[in-house]
Amino acid sequence: MTPRRLILAQTSFLGDVVLTTPLWRALRDALPETEVWWLVRPDAAPIVVPLAGAGRVLVFDKRGGDGGPGGLARVAARLRALDFDVAIAVQRSLRTALTLVLAGIPERIGFAGAAGSPLYHHRVAHRGAHARDRLLALAAPLGVVPQPAPAPQLATDPAADAAVAALLGDAGVAEGEELLVVAPGAAWETKRWPAASFAALVRALVPGTFGRVAVVGTAGDRGHAAAIAREVDGVADRSPVLDLTGRTTTAELVAVLARAALLVANDSAPAHIAAALGRPVVSLFGPTVPAQGFAPLGAHVRVVERALACRPCSRHGSAYCPIGTHECLAGLRESEVAAAVRGLLGADAGAAPAPAGGVA
Ligand code: SF4
Structure with a gap:
């Protein structure tokens, strides 16, 4: 029945x-x-x-x-x-x-x-x-056995879209401007790529590959946003770094990610959300591995990780590295991540990502 x-x-x-x-x-x-x-x-x-x-x-x-x-x-x-x-x-x-x-x-x-x-x-x-x-x-x-299996898919909230359009507009981000988004947070400390590494990555990509960068996350991620802003030179009096940490609701975070030309994130919720919106995602894995079955799913997702015998060391991450080195992420160089970003952009050139913000 x-x-x-x-x-x-x-x-x-x-x-x-x-x-x-x-x-x-x-x-x-x-x-x-x-x-x-x-x-x-x-x-x-x-x-x-x-x-x-x-x-x-x-x-x-x-x-x-x-x-x-x-x-x-x-x-x-x-x-x-x-x-x-x-x-x-x-x-x-x-x-x-x-x-x-x-x-x-x-x-x-x-x-x-x-x-x-x-x-x-x-x-x-x-x-x-x-x-x-x-x-x-x-x-x-x-009796429901879908073939093929549907992919994760999200939609944005129209009110949040409007709020984000105003927020970005006030910051001088034009509609359609190539916006790099970085999400340096994660639920567990060992899943975080260091702030200095995110900052070095942004310095390598902005301005140049992208015109502007938005840093998203909670108020607890403000230190990362500040580190990135210190590293990236402004043009005249305009910083290319837009700090949105602690300034968006969940619905607005989804709307910002829908505007992303590309997201760089740890193994965290923003990576899943952006992938489900059809946006290009480079996700950095440390103590967890995609084979555990929780990697973001999407046509434009790249996982960057190091081949280490200690990986994976936990199912969801942990507060401390069990061997005290955190080399899985501390040893991940910004040049490797920048190469993944450029590789994904190159792979996507001519094959436009799915439209953001809609669900069929
Ligand atoms: S044990 Fe290895 S995988 Fe786990 S946090 Fe430490 S360096 Fe990373």
Whole structure:
């Protein structure tokens, strides 16, 4: 029987949410009569609202107002009121499974071997080379097996587009100007290429290969932006470095990335977002490796990494390098990254990237 209303419970990091969009898209396309809703963390809502519409996105603030057993019960009550008939637990946590049980959702799908798997009616093997494919398998119990597998795809929010157009316009960035974007942040310290390396890269590329560079990230990344600004010479009184760290909402970050001629980022959420917008991406991998299945997916993505016996040393990165050298990223030279940037630009010449900001 075709579900009437289905919830995709994905309360993980932004990059994981981006890699879940192919599952959402497969369900939407194969089950047009089904309302497909999202349950996400507050920071991920602006990512999925342009896809599903604000009316089909629910927020689970598990680290904030919805924390603890009381918060779990409140979220379950919100789900119960909406009378979902199918739930897909994208995450492998017991908390997610308990929430879906308390919500009284009669058909629950999740991964075999997950902490909450005894609470699922359908247990799907966690197999596949890439997270996108592992997640897509969760649609199989509903008879949905898309061929070929859809790629991650995002759309921008029109209000955020307008805000970013104004922000860039005020900074003298013309519509259509080739804008390099760099995202020096990452969730874990060991996944960060050093600020001095980002600065040296920008000095090699701006001005010249690109006219301007925008640095995106949180307020905690301001040191990187300052280091880059110190390294890059201005033209007359105009610095080519636009510091947007701590100045954009998530929706505006997506809109900035949609304007990027190319993004250089660590193994982090901006790399996934820009790739899903069809933008060229050079992503720098250190303690993690693409073979773990979490690399950004897109037609214009290059991963730069060093061949070291210690890699990978963790699944998601860590606060400290276990061997104390951080040579995976500290030893990555800006000339190698600049070569990857120029190589990607050359490969893309004549083959225009997908239009930014839209979803079919
Ligand atoms: S152990 Fe190797 S891969 Fe891990 S952080 Fe250190 S240098 Fe990088």
